[in-house]
Amino acid sequence: MTDSDDLPDFIVVGSGAGGGPLAANLAEAGFSVLLIEAGSDHRCPYYDVPIMQARASEDPDMRWDFFVRHYADDARQRRDSKFVPDRDGVLYPRGATLGGSTAISALVTIYPHNSDWDDLAALTGNPDWSADAMRARFQRVEAWRGRDPDPDHPARPGDASRHGFDGWLKVTRANPALASREPWFLDVINAIEAESRATYGTPDEVVLPNDPNDWRFVSERREGMAFIPVSVDDGRRNGARERILAAQRAHPDRLRIRYDALVSRVIIEKGRAVGVACLDGAHLYGADPGANHAHGPGAPLEFRCRREVILAGGAYNTPQLLKLSGIGPRQELENLGIPVLLDRPGVGANLQDRYEIGVVHRTVHDYPVFEGAVLDVPGRDGIGDPLYSEWAADRGGPYSTNGSLASFIARSSVAGAEPDLIVFALPVDFHGYFPGYSAESALKHDQLTFVVLKAHTRNRAGTVTLNSTDPRDPPQIRFAYFDEGSEGGDDDLQAVVEGIGIARRIAARLDGMIAEEIIPGPKADDPEALRQFVRDEAWGHHASCTCAIGAEDDPMAVLDGDFRLRGIDGLRVVDASVFPRIPGIFIASAVYMISERASDVIIGQYSERGGTENA
Numbered sequence: 236m237t238d239s240d241d242l243p244d245f246i247v248v249g250s251g252a253g254g255g256p257l258a259a260n261l262a263e264a265g266f267s268v269l270l271i272e273a274g275s276d277h278r279c280p281y282y283d284v285p286i287m288q289a290r291a292s293e294d295p296d297m298r299w300d301f302f303v304r305h306y307a308d309d310a311r312q313r314r315d316s317k318f319v320p321d322r323d324g325v326l327y328p329r330g331a332t333l334g335g336s337t338a339i340s341a342l343v344t345i346y347p348h349n350s351d352w353d354d355l356a357a358l359t360g361n362p363d364w365s366a367d368a369m370r371a372r373f374q375r376v377e378a379w380r381g382r383d384p385d386p387d388h389p390a391r392p393g394d395a396s397r398h399g400f401d402g403w404l405k406v407t408r409a410n411p412a413l414a415s416r417e418p419w420f421l422d423v424i425n426a427i428e429a430e431s432r433a434t435y436g437t438p439d440e441v442v443l444p445n446d447p448n449d450w451r452f453v454s455e456r457r458e459g460m461a462f463i464p465v466s467v468d469d470g471r472r473n474g475a476r477e478r479i480l481a482a483q484r485a486h487p488d489r490l491r492i493r494y495d496a497l498v499s500r501v502i503i504e505k506g507r508a509v510g511v512a513c514l515d516g517a518h519l520y521g522a523d524p525g526a527n528h529a530h531g532p533g534a535p536l537e538f539r540c541r542r543e544v545i546l547a548g549g550a551y552n553t554p555q556l557l558k559l560s561g562i563g564p565r566q567e568l569e570n571l572g573i574p575v576l577l578d579r580p581g582v583g584a585n586l587q588d589r590y591e592i593g594v595v596h597r598t599v600h601d602y603p604v605f606e607g608a609v610l611d612v613p614g615r616d617g618i619g620d621p622l623y624s625e626w627a628a629d630r631g632g633p634y635s636t637n638g639s640l641a642s643f644i645a646r647s648s649v650a651g652a653e654p655d656l657i658v659f660a661l662p663v664d665f666h667g668y669f670p671g672y673s674a675e676s677a678l679k680h681d682q683l684t685f686v687v688l689k690a691h692t693r694n695r696a697g698t699v700t701l702n703s704t705d706p707r708d709p710p711q712i713r714f715a716y717f718d719e720g721s722e723g724g725d726d727d728l729q730a731v732v733e734g735i736g737i738a739r740r741i742a743a744r745l746d747g748m749i750a751e752e753i754i755p756g757p758k759a760d761d762p763e764a765l766r767q768f769v770r771d772e773a774w775g776h777h778a779s780c781t782c783a784i785g786a787e788d789d790p791m792a793v794l795d796g797d798f799r800l801r802g803i804d805g806l807r808v809v810d811a812s813v814f815p816r817i818p819g820i821f822i823a824s825a826v827y828m829i830s831e832r833a834s835d836v837i838i839g840q841y842s843e844r845g846g847t848e849n850a
């Protein structure tokens with residue numbers, strides 16, 4: 236692409252929660268956009284069928300496998316039952332396909348906390364980051380299709396719930412009628428409700444579960460039982476992929492997508508980003524399970540643009556790309572012989588994540604509803620299991636859900652202003668990511684897990700550093716968990732332990748159903764053993780904050796409040812890396828929201844300069 240008339244206005248690298256909606260918005264606003272994605276557009280039942288979300292995360296055509304260290308100390312790291320010695324780390328899947336990680340996510344769409352945005356407004360001095368302004372962006376994204384739990388307060392446009400109804404992301408909750416298909420599902424839901432009422436003294440006339448995305452629940456920082464909103468459209472997954480494809484159908488001339496191209500470097504001339512260098516080819520990246528089948532090293536290719544390059548490769552790949560382009564900590568770049576264009580020590584620093592733990596039980600017998608179910612796509616005969624056939628007939632039944640039954644949102648004794656724990660029930664074994672975890676989990680029909688997630692963790696000492704100058708070589712990812720990392724590790728540990736306490740109290744209400752707690756089990760009955768279990772087995776999957784927005788005088792700041800890379804013109808980052816602190820309880824909704832804000836900022840900036848040629 237050398238003819239300057241033919242250059243796109245913008246190049247967006249990565250089609251996930253950050254890059255996908257941004258590319259679509261820019262194209263709709265009249266700009267020409269080249270969206271470059273290392274993966275392909277892969278659609279299969281694992282993508283579509285919500286219950287198969289775990290299978291999706293192990294689909295070799297949609298994922299990259301990173302192996303990360305929680306601890307630098309070898310002996311501590313090896314205590315994790317999920318540690319894979321050959322790979323020197325713990326599996327950490329990421330989406331590498333159209334839609335990025337939203338193509339393989341568990342679909343949970345829970346609104347962030349208001350303090351996440353108000354803190355950014357204070358940090359940047361820009362009220363456009365305020366919780367109120369950001370809520371309008373969520374409303375623009377969301378198309379709420381769920382049933383309101385409280386018939387006296389029906390969710391309608393303009394009402395106090397402040398849901399969005401006309402956005403592009405269809406969000407719903409599992410049809411409550413489905414719970415009655417399995418008496419044990421009802422028992423679990425009732426146990427969570429009973430625990431919530433007992434904890435908060437909620438009278439019977441107050442309807443539960445709460446809607447965690449209702450503006451009143453969010454702004455009043457409420458706690459208690461909540462249903463799990465999911466990005467499901469009439470029984471099917473939807474996410475960044477659908478947003479991109481819809482915009483491309485409407486504007487094929489303005490939104491071009493280049494698949495199977497691994498961006499290797501940003502091209503910077505005279506202090507300005509003017510394009511990107513790529514390696515052309517499928518499965519080139521070392522984290523790609525098909526990397527051994529790649530045809531050669533990838534043909535070098537360059538793309539240039541007229542206005543800006545926007546990186547949205549996610550919290551691991553965006554810092555990798557910046558460093559390969561000469562932007563990062565001087566010492567690290569010099570050690571690898573990379574010419575330093577800009578010494579930015581914050582690139583790849585400040586890596587954050589949740590702490591998660593699964594409390595897994597064996598039930599006294601298999602769930603009757605799962606009889607004959609394989610939680611998989613049809614085999615060669617083309618005939619799926621009965622629940623798959625039910626889903627295929629009208630996109631209904633248990634496979635139209637992501638499997639979560641209900642949740643309990645709470646504040647630990649060490650929480651800040653916002654609730655910092657969610658505990659939710661899954662009728663399967665889920666105790667973290669390890670190779671083959673999804674197939675192993677599908678085999679057992681007598682498991683019940685309460686997953687505990689810690690929000691607003693204090694672990695900020697993680698790093699993403701280059702292993703080599705080869706763009707196909709995944710970076711080294713080190714988290715520095717708990718006491719190995721930042722101050723406050725003990726508080727994080729305490730909160731997770733309290734989350735396990737909530738899970739155990741709910742489980743205690745399920746006497747006739749639960750045979751035994753398997754994980755952590757009786758070996759972790761005393762408090763110190765329980766803490767050790769959490770240190771050993773905790774994991775995360777909301778990696779973020781590696782190219783953080785920060786003040787001008789903050790040496791660790793990478794971006795300004797409008798996503799611009801401090802020190803280089805024409806270069807922005809719009810993905811999970813931009814947060815100074817990990818937002819909310821789940822992260823995808825927050826990334827969608829920053830993508831909307833980036834769209835407003837960029838469209839506003841270039842429209843002010845005389846409008847767009849194509850608009």
Ligand SMILES: Cc1cc2nc3c(=O)[nH]c(=O)nc-3n(C[C@H](O)[C@H](O)[C@H](O)COP(=O)(O)OP(=O)(O)OC[C@H]3O[C@@H](n4cnc5c(N)ncnc54)[C@H](O)[C@@H]3O)c2cc1C
Binds near residue numbers: 292329335344
């Ligand atoms: C298994 C799993 C389950 C999850 N479940 C949930 C959930 O239920 N709820 C929730 O809120 N969050 C969930 N998340 C997290 C959430 O999906 C991510 O945090 C979010 O998608 C991050 O958005 P992003 O834009 O930063 O990156 P991503 O969505 O990961 O997108 C990055 C894209 O960039 C592409 N890319 C990277 N490098 C290059 C390169 N050099 N050249 C070209 N392309 C490149 C990648 O292929 C990818 O498509 C889950 C994540 C995983 C992995």
